[in-house]
Amino acid sequence: MKILVAVKRVVDYNVRVRPMADETGVEISNAKMSMNPFDEIAVEEAIRLKEAGIADEVVLVSLGVSQCQETLRTGLAMGADRALHVETDVELQPLAVAGLLKAIVDRENPALVVLGKQAIDDDANQTGQMLAALLGWGQGTFACAVKIESGAAVVTREIDGGTRTVSLKLPAVITTDLRLNEPRYVKLPDIMKAKKKSIEKLAPEDFDLDITPRLQTLKVSEPPKRKAGIIVDDVNELLDKLRNEAKVI
Amino acid sequence: MSALVIADHDNEHLNAATRCTITAAGELGGGVEVLVAGHNCAAVADAAARCEGVSRVLLCDDESCRAQLAENIAPLVVQLAERYTHVLAAATTSGKDLMPRVAALLGVAQISDIIAIVSQDTFIRPIYAGNVLATVQSADSTRVITVRRTAFQSAGDTDNPAPVETVTAAGDSGLARLLEENQTPSERPELTGADVVIAVGRGLGNKEHLDLIEKLADSLGAAIGASRAAVDAGFVPNDYQVGQTGKIVAPRLYIAVGISGAIQHLAGMKDSQVIVAINKDAEAPIFQVADYGIVGDLFTVVPQLIAALNR
Numbered sequence: 001m002k003i004l005v006a007v008k009r010v011v012d013y014n015v016r017v018r019p020m021a022d023e024t025g026v027e028i029s030n031a032k033m034s035m036n037p038f039d040e041i042a043v044e045e046a047i048r049l050k051e052a053g054i055a056d057e058v059v060l061v062s063l064g065v066s067q068c069q070e071t072l073r074t075g076l077a078m079g080a081d082r083a084l085h086v087e088t089d090v091e092l093q094p095l096a097v098a099g100l101l102k103a104i105v106d107r108e109n110p111a112l113v114v115l116g117k118q119a120i121d122d123d124a125n126q127t128g129q130m131l132a133a134l135l136g137w138g139q140g141t142f143a144c145a146v147k148i149e150s151g152a153a154v155v156t157r158e159i160d161g162g163t164r165t166v167s168l169k170l171p172a173v174i175t176t177d178l179r180l181n182e183p184r185y186v187k188l189p190d191i192m193k194a195k196k197k198s199i200e201k202l203a204p205e206d207f208d209l210d211i212t213p214r215l216q217t218l219k220v221s222e223p224p225k226r227k228a229g230i231i232v233d234d235v236n237e238l239l240d241k242l243r244n245e246a247k248v249i
Numbered sequence: 250m251s252a253l254v255i256a257d258h259d260n261e262h263l264n265a266a267t268r269c270t271i272t273a274a275g276e277l278g279g280g281v282e283v284l285v286a287g288h289n290c291a292a293v294a295d296a297a298a299r300c301e302g303v304s305r306v307l308l309c310d311d312e313s314c315r316a317q318l319a320e321n322i323a324p325l326v327v328q329l330a331e332r333y334t335h336v337l338a339a340a341t342t343s344g345k346d347l348m349p350r351v352a353a354l355l356g357v358a359q360i361s362d363i364i365a366i367v368s369q370d371t372f373i374r375p376i377y378a379g380n381v382l383a384t385v386q387s388a389d390s391t392r393v394i395t396v397r398r399t400a401f402q403s404a405g406d407t408d409n410p411a412p413v414e415t416v417t418a419a420g421d422s423g424l425a426r427l428l429e430e431n432q433t434p435s436e437r438p439e440l441t442g443a444d445v446v447i448a449v450g451r452g453l454g455n456k457e458h459l460d461l462i463e464k465l466a467d468s469l470g471a472a473i474g475a476s477r478a479a480v481d482a483g484f485v486p487n488d489y490q491v492g493q494t495g496k497i498v499a500p501r502l503y504i505a506v507g508i509s510g511a512i513q514h515l516a517g518m519k520d521s522q523v524i525v526a527i528n529k530d531a532e533a534p535i536f537q538v539a540d541y542g543i544v545g546d547l548f549t550v551v552p553q554l555i556a557a558l559n560r
Contacts, residue, residue, distance in 0.1 A: 016380060017378075094358070095352065095357070098353055123375065125362075126359050129349035129350045130352065130353035131353075133354050134353050139319060141319075142346070154428065159342040160341050162430070162486065163430075163487070164427060179480070214358035214387065215358050215386065215387055216385065216388065217385050218371065220376075221382050226538050226540075229536070229541055230541060231544060232543055235557050236557060238543060238554070239557055239558070246523045246540065248502040249445075
């Protein structure tokens with residue numbers, strides 16, 4: 001079984017992102033970039049399925065600027081077999097990403113596509129569901145446990161009231177939640193080995209697809225700031241403030 | 250122009266988040282209709298019909314809709330969508346699961362987690378864990394939207410219920426089957442709608458100490474939430490997580506106990522009306538968003554707080 005994992009290069013989760021003064025975009029030109037944390041979990045899950053003898057090949061794909069290759073190298077060092085890079089400087093929105101991923105799926109024919117439930121930059125939480133729709137496949141979103149058994153993926157999903165477990169006919173799309181696994185740290189020898197693995201370069205023009213953004217960002221702004229609070233001395237002062245000043249209890 | 254709201258429900262009760270979505274849909278200025286897709290869910294349709302601002306309810310009562318699998322519901326929504334300019338759902342886990350599938354089948358963008366409506370095609374939504382607000386304009390003829398519950402008032406009830414009409418299901422896709430559902434049992438108010446939330450973090454140290462937090466929650470009739478660290482450590486179930494990728498809450502009073510305040514956590518609670526932080530580390534970032542802070546050991550402060558509240 002072949003598994004395709006989609007990974008996105010995003011601003012590192014520790015970076016506090018701010019809008020630019022003219023509100024036309026965000027200040028990230030010098031920010032540290034990393035693999036989207038949810039995608040790292042997706043790579044880990046695919047590699048574990050390979051280590052368990054369920055998958056025989058793990059293929060990574062990333063879409064975007066040339067530096068996405070660094071992100072792909074990280075995934076290859078974790079243990080993926082090879083990678084595809086659809087290189088473009090054009091802003092790709094989830095529907096365009098899903099369309100390009102479908103074209104890759106049509107070429108690679110994986111039995112499973114695993115991707116993060118959401119990217120921590122645009123916080124859209126859409127691509128996996130959109131890809132499943134375009135492929136006409138089942139979708140196991142927000143997965144915290146995955147089992148492959150007799151032609152089906154049994155996926156436990158984190159939902160608002162607890163969890164639910166679904167059985168999906170393969171091929172299927174799975175999106176990962178935080179509790180699915182803890183991604184491994186890559187070791188130096190793995191990084192060296194990964195340099196020999198192949199990254200095939202593609203371009204959006206290789207596929208007959210309209211990838212024009214559907215949403216135009218008119219402006220980005222800072223959310224309203226909370227006014228500075230105070231440190232109180234003890235519980236009695238706190239309750240007095242909550243009762244008589246804030247009037248919330 | 251009119252809007253279709255997809256109801257979030259469990260075949261018995263209408264999720265309160267849908268009431269907020271109905272309010273958002275009403276702000277668009279046209280009619281608001283609600284789709285209730287499920288099985289043996291007439292009570293939900295009746296509740297939706299009584300919501301203020303709703304002009305019609307479409308009820309799809311079918312075995313194939315019982316588990317509300319996105320694979321079965323999305324084709325139904327797509328069939329109905331051409332009559333509407335906007336299709337909205339609450340940004341609950343079911344809304345987030347369903348709506349991108351609907352949008353992709355329609356070949357349009359989806360606009361996630363909106364917190365304000367600027368005009369019929371322009372919306373404000375948080376990005377980068379809520380550190381930035383983006384104003385986005387849609388070029389699509391059908392706008393598929395998920396709505397952040399805490400940003401809109403809940404629609405009240407009216408004495409003049411809207412008519413309920415039945416629609417036919419799209420059938421079972423055969424792609425997915427529900428095997429099991431595990432609801433976290435709780436006697437407490439639902440987290441995203443609670444008036445008071447007590448949230449616990451890594452500082453709790455140990456699952457056995459949770460009873461302290463429960464006692465405090467009992468004293469205030471509060472829901473319990475948590476930081477990712479507390480969920481990962483197994484102190485509380487996953488559905489307690491508040492933050493960028495968990496639940497978004499904005500209660501009247503939020504008390505953060507032993508939570509340092511990572512930006513991912515702040516993203517889920519910084520719109521609370523009043524924030525209280527209890528932490529032994531005076532430098533913890535949570536104090537930067539707190540209205541009132543107590544620097545101290547939670548195992549000293551919380552018992553004092555419980556005693557004072559119960560006095």
